Amino acid sequence: MTIAITADTLRGLPLPDSGNGSKEARGSALVIAGSVEVPGAAILAGTAALRAGAGKLQMSIAAGTAPHAALAVPEALVVRLPDGEDGHVDHRVAAEVLLPRTERAAAILIGAGMASGEPTRALTAALLTGPAQAPFVLDAASIDGLCAQAEAVRARGGQVVLTPHAGEMARCLGCDRDAVEADPLGAARKAAEILGAVVVMKGAETWIVDPAGETWHYAGGGAGLATSGSGDVLAGLIVGLLARGTTPAAAAAWGVFLHGEAGRRLAQTCGPIGFLARELAGEVPGLMRDVADAVF
Template identity: 50%
Template sequence: MSARQHELDDAALRAWPLPEPDDGADKEERGRVLVIAGCAEMPGAAVLAATAALRAGAGKLVVATPACIAPWVAASLPEARVIGLVEDERGELQAEQALERLHGVLAGTAAVLVGPGMVPEAAAVRLVRALRPALGDTPLLLDAAAMAAVREGGDAPAALGPHTLLTPHAGEMAHLLGQAKEALVQDPRDTALRAAHQWQCVVALKGAETWIATPGGDCWRHARGNVGLATSGSGDVLAGLVAGLLARGAPPAQAAAWGVALHARAGERLAERVGPLGYLARELAAEVPRLMGALRAQAGAARDR
């Protein structure tokens, strides 16, 4: 398909500045992000994603997570409001009860992230299907198991709507499209563009080269980072960064582009300081505020010249 390709480098980021709050802005103006994540076996995914959303600049944080781990998540995130969601006897979230529990939160929410650390896939999909109609134009980022909402039923892409963003790696993309991974990695650019068109949402196909595509045919190539980013929890951090940028008011494509770039650059900084292998996903988010500040300062200096 015809596409408009862009290289996602420092110059592109400086020319595409993030929305910035006024000096007198309060936390409401910086946006509330809702992170729905975690399960009994992976409670840390909720913490990693939620922390990253705040590091990206979101003003308020609400985390919804299974009731069995909610106390631990709350103790790990003193900045957050934590809501425990009802589970059935198998430990699966109940979509309708979750929607009722979250009803009062959604009205003031600027962005929603669903999926990090959630199992099983079917329960995550049911939650997405119940949640999407209640969100209106609120941006929705689907990650991990929640992305399977695009697979179930012929009306899935239309039901999700144009404000949705997906962040699959190649294996997840193969699962979502029902195709062989080996075929997809031969042409990740075209794969991302076809998926964005098919699902009518922004798609960030992650890898050594990450391709971000829009339904309208724009795509961005990003090729920085290092192998140290291929570690447990790294994708949860990326999802949280993108969600935090969405909450600040960045459109989905911009939030994806900046999130991918900041995540990679955080990995580069840790590789220099800690080593190319062995730094932890939990360390990535703390690098992000300085990285954003440096890029903003470079953009300001360029304008002043």
């Protein structure tokens, strides 16, 4: 059975109560993202995490771009990661810096805007096998070749959410992109089974599959969402929801819905294409308010 993701569906998956209203009660999101060439990914994802209701935000980004990110998101604590070669951070030193911070985070995002290659894969593996108890969101470069280190993901006990597009899914599974595009749901099911993770298979329509095989479907928020940085916003929304204490599958469903419906709203006010990824997150608090019975 496939569950359609709608406002009615989400009323059955209410967001956690914000408790006494303190920022600590809504959790700290740790966003490890961006690179020298794509520093904006950390800004987009971090801002989205706050708009989804995370109480605190830490952004870890290459040292050369960290001051700019700190000015762009003054609400965040920004952690400088040592610059390496070809846009990568030095993964060994980065792991030493980040591992203690993962222990204090309520949810962790890795990969948005990071350079593809072995350094990002090695950093992802180091953090997944580290002492953190928090759930992870793996996006973009952190998904490459992930099925080859499935044991590290499975050891997380279903507390990992993947957000691949077709190309990233193909690199994860080691197959052709055409095969993923021909059967995105089948690819999502295969990855969820291998990794024991929640898989958000992005595209014109979005499929979500959890480790038990339960499936959700979102019909899509419009062509305008196919724009640079849109996926970074989605990953940030999911990590923000996880930081609040939302379960991985529910955070994925809420994140996909909020992302898609933000696109619909902007299509109405701005036009069907041409709105910017940076504008999506601003629609999110109102959307959460408008879904009846959602606690924000």
